[in-house]
Amino acid sequence: MPYVNVKITNEGATPTQKAEVIAGITELLQRVLGKNPATTVVVIEEVDTDNWGIGGEPVTLRRRRGL
Template sequence: MPYVNVKITKEGTTAEQKGEIIAGVTELLQRVLNKNPATTVVVIDEVETDNWGIAGEQVTHRRIKGK
């Protein structure tokens, strides 16, 4: 039973987009690793940009700077 945890920044991702991610990851595991989609679990965690850092800087500040 594969378990995949996808973490994204919380910036307005729609339910439809999340559905596409779940379907796409499930299909990828089936195609590449021959995993059963019925037992594949995909969880999406949305993280506030203040709680996500890249290169020692909060994503919130990077977005403001246009990085």
């Protein structure tokens, strides 16, 4: 019954990669915590780099500096 929300910047994750993240987290919560995979929900949100800040600035600006 867990609910997991994964937020990442929208920098090209493919459907296959996202499916792997969903499968991997669901399996982890079953193995470690005994949670039922049938009712485990994983929601991935991809956020524009203008809208994601770290270190006080948007990721867009960091990427321009090669970070």
